Amino acid sequence: MASGYKSRRMLHLARKWREGSITEAEKKEFDEWFDAFDDTELEMDSAGNEDMLKERLYARIKERSDLEVKQPVRRLYTRIVAAASILLILSAGGYFVFRKHAAPVQIAQNNTKEITPGINKATLTLSDGRKMVLTDAQKGTIASQGNTLIKKTEEGKVEYITSANGPGSETLYNTLSTKRAEQYSLTLPDGSKVWLNSASSIHYPVSFAGAARTVELTGEAYFEVVHNPAQPFRVKVNGGLIEDIGTAFNVNAYEDEPVITTTLISGAVRVNHQKQSVLLKPSQAALSNAALITVKDVDTEGAVAWRKGYFLFDHEELHSVMRKISRWYNVDIEYPNDQQVSERYWGSVSRFVNVSEVLTKLQQIGHVKFKVEGNKIIVQNN
Structure with a gap:
């Protein structure tokens, strides 16, 4: 049984973890405490909703640790998962499995070199066709377009500064692209x-002049828009149009995804597609395909996790998970003999670890195995 002091201490650390204020030393202490459990997994029937499962998981942890917790613990679960490497949870076959000390899993690799995660890098195409690899560009002013200067900040970001003389008579366009x-x-x-x-x-003018501020997007981007009712902000994407009304939002419009997903974080946006139009509220997403727009309530964390440096899977099918891995690690995915894999995953893992670590987490809890050959990942039923 834990001592009264130890229980109070761990509860204090758990609360700091929930609030995001825990230090590295405290995190190590909390990890060691959690890892002291003698069971290797916590298994529960999956009847009930996700919040109920979280509460039941925490109740089991509380029972084992002899902690008397009286505060709500909904957010604590996420922190404990991150701490104890319970990073991925398989939702299949009617149960959830939370592994703390999973047995080592070997990823078959023919590579002598690890496949590393993506980096901050892009190509800027100027209006005259010149291309600049931004990681190679020096800081400060890197180009000029008409009366607009293009600068690279100390943080490595690109910004546009229009001179006091105004944007000029000609509209010039730039394109920022990532591989x-x-x-x-x-x-x-x-x-x-x-x-x-x-x-x-993203394709955009170097200065916004006219009735609207319009940009064109392929792939995925997160926007934090400066609201200007006199000059609305618009995003053209795959035949659709997203209109900002003072907003932070994410747009996922990859061609290999089944739908275009616009997720509203704050403010409001209007999504127009195929003669349909919907106005989103915060924590809503519009899913657009060739036929219609569907609106649903969502946890916005899933839409912005990539910007914060991690993958977040919310009962996500394996093929969707692997598309994200393919884009971020620059690898091709192969399913031999058109195998049908129906597993879904729920959990999170950093985007800044080598691909072998991500695959190991997936393989530990699922019924698939992975083989890495050069720049290709082969997915097979386990």
Whole structure:
């Protein structure tokens, strides 16, 4: 049984973890305490909703640790998962399994070199066709377009500054693009911020003049828009149009995804697609395909996790998980003999670890195995 002091101490650390204020030393202490459990997994029937399962998991942890917790613990679960490497949870076959000390799993590899995660890198194409690899560009002013200067900040971001003389008579356009295994961010001429995910591009004027501020997107980007009712902000994407009404939102419009997903974090956006139009509220997503727009309530963390540096899977099918891995690690995915894999995953893992670590987590809890050959990952039923 834990002592009264130890229980109070662990409860204090758990609360700090929930709030995000725990130090590295405290995190290590909390990890060691959690890892002291003698069981190797906590298994529960999956009847009930996700919140109930979280509460039941915490109740089991509380029972083992002899902690008397009287505060709500909904957010604590996420912190404990991150601490104890219970990073991925398989939802299949009617149960959830939470592994703390999973047996080592070997990923078959023919590579002598690890496949590393993506980096902050992009290519800027100027109006005259010149291309600049931004990681190679020096800080400060890197180019000029008409009366607009393009600068690279100390943090490595690109920003546009229009001179006091105004934008000039000619509208010039730039394109910022990322390949697989790249991401980048920029500040548009109006001060709006854009984070560009891998295998994506944004096409925009170097200064916004006219009735609207319009950009074109392929792939995925997160926007924090400076609201200007006199000059609305619009995003063109795959035949659709997203109109900002003072907003932070994420747009996922990869061509290999079944739908275009627009997720509203704050403010409001109007999504127009195929003669349909919907107005989103915060914590809603619009899913657009060739036929219609569907609106649903969502946990917005799933849409912005990539910008914060991790993968977040919310009962996500394996093929969707592997598409994200493919884009971020610049690898091809192969399913021999058109195998049908129906597993779904729920959990999180850092985007800044080698691909072998991500695959190990998936293989530990699922019924598939992975083989890495060069720049290809082969998925097989286990």
